[in-house]
Amino acid sequence: MRLNPYGEDAVNLAAALANRRPESADELADRCRAAGLTLERPVTADDLDRARAALNAWERVVDAAGEQERADLLNRMLAEAAAYPRLTSHSGTGWHLHYRDAEQPLGSVLFTLFAVGTALHLAGRGMHRLRRCEVAECDTAFADTSRTGRQRYCSQRCANRDAVRRHRARAAVT
Template identity: 30%
Template sequence: MLFAPDTVESLDFVVALVNTSPGASRSGEDELATVEQLAALLTRYTYTGRIDHDEAELNEVRETRTLLRSVWGLERDEAVEVVNRMLREANALPFLARHDELDWHMHATSPDAPLAERMRAEIALALTDVIRMNEMSRLRICEADDCDGLVLDLSRNGSKRFCTVRCGNRMNMIAFRERKASA
């Protein structure tokens, strides 16, 4: 699946962000419970502009995480409504930017806008690409029995089923044991 690099980066960030929530995280705990955990996440995914490093910002990002989790499994027409609302609420005015080591990419809000608002706007732009290309089926929930992790399937044949190799291995082992027991 071929999306623009900034689209892929935004979608990868959604997966990383949502997969910090209980039920989706490796630990099973909320891995975005502190300002320090948010700061650690932001070291892996670059967000330029205003970052407050406070509890209010953390709470807004956690609300964004919940919203993004709900968008991931929607049908195309339902996703359009949510994405349009995200863009409206952010007063998004898309523009091209180039900074740091990044080539031309899209931003939709002022660098002074709150972090969670910038996240929602930029992720909404990425989701518009997914919607326009009719590729919502690439945004899935992990098929492992006890996992709610997000899966971004960028494979050529669209066959990715699990959020991590760990979930895939675990489910394969369960299937192997079931086959062995029934033989």
């Protein structure tokens, strides 16, 4: 079974790029290839600028105050990014859906991937499943892909750090 490429991988790529922004078009291309994207044309400075705009919009969705604000911001991204869905088979990847026009530059592809992938993630798993780490000194954004939907930390390292902090605070009181 082939899963939708706009789902979990797309929202995780958005988080990875938002948390450590690419500094050049070459770095953006390398990180997208490493994430499994097929690049159909050279990556340019314009692609980097468009990717940065997509990440800025995506982070506003992450930081939204509530579900309605999150939906409104994401709907704006979708309106700007997505075209009608279409079946496509390119680069030997097999038939799948695209929510964008064909032959778009990477920056536009990323904008669409982030918008549609995040929308599918939130609609399918819950509107609360996009957040920032609860450790005070960590600002990392992440998509909650846990089975229970209660992920509070971006990593096991942050979860452990917070557990140690809580333990020490309890020990200091007693």
